Amino acid sequence: NAGVTQTPKFQVLKTGQSMTLQCAQDMNHEYMSWYRQDPGMGLRLIHYSVGAGITDQGEVPNGYNVSRSTTEDFPLRLLSAAPSQTSVYFCASSSPRRRGTSYEQYFGPGTRLTVT
Amino acid sequence: DAKTTQPPSMDCAEGRAANLPCNHSTISGNEYVYWYRQIHSQGPQYIIHGLKNNETNEMASLIITEDRKSSTLILPHATLRDTAVYYCIVRGETSGSRLTFGEGTQLTVNP
Numbered sequence: 217n218a219g220v221t222q223t224p225k226f227q228v229l230k231t232g233q234s235m236t237l238q239c240a241q242d243m244n245h246e247y248m249s250w251y252r253q254d255p256g257m258g259l260r261l262i263h264y265s266v267g268a269g270i271t272d273q274g275e276v277p278n279g280y281n282v283s284r285s286t287t288e289d290f291p292l293r294l295l296s297a298a299p300s301q302t303s304v305y306f307c308a309s310s311s312p313r314r315r316g317t318s319y320e321q322y323f324g325p326g327t328r329l330t331v332t
Numbered sequence: 333d334a335k336t337t338q339p340p341s342m343d344c345a346e347g348r349a350a351n352l353p354c355n356h357s358t359i360s361g362n363e364y365v366y367w368y369r370q371i372h373s374q375g376p377q378y379i380i381h382g383l384k385n386n387e388t389n390e391m392a393s394l395i396i397t398e399d400r401k402s403s404t405l406i407l408p409h410a411t412l413r414d415t416a417v418y419y420c421i422v423r424g425e426t427s428g429s430r431l432t433f434g435e436g437t438q439l440t441v442n443p
């Protein structure tokens with residue numbers, strides 16, 4: 217299994233440009249999430265999905281859109297990039313287990329985005 | 333999800349045990365304690381989790397106090413490759429896939 221893959225690894229955008237960060241997983245996980253990490257800080261949740269066709273907002277959703285048309289893919293769209301969105305973006309996936317236990321998340325390698 | 337408190341940094345000699353503490357005094361009965369680590373800006377990596385019993389796997393041991401208000405992650409024989417930021421996260425089953433990260437503990441393993 218490739219696990220969780222993210223593309224691109226690095227990206228530089230100008231203010232106002234749009235782009236899509238790609239995330240894919242081949243573990244048949246139902247849950248997928250997007251996080252951002254600013255320098256010296258922990259990860260913050262942007263959006264998440266509990267299954268195909270279902271998405272919800274996390275802690276810092278403004279400026280980002282997501283969709284989940286398949287189980288495998290969970291792209292993150294920046295509609296009009298701003299310098300405040302300069303960050304490292306991590307995608308994660310996990311699978312729910314039976315009630316009474318819990319589950320670990322698998323993270324991708326990250327996309328390093330700079331907005332000038 | 334309950335808030336956690338960790339020291340910002342710790343040092344450990346290579347080959348010795350690294351004991352990383354975490355306070356979670358507001359934890360509720362159905363919340364688990366999770367540990368993840370992040371090596372040099374890679375994606376976080378799951379280490380271990382527990383509810384109230386001590387847990388051990390091939391990577392580490394997790395000791396949870398009887399009142400569940402604190403826990404300790406133990407790396408029994410730390411190596412240079414264990415240098416990383418370690419995150420203690422408390423999460424309930426209703427949190428689904430959501431993890432709330434604090435600032436973690438930067439563990440530096442010295443030769």
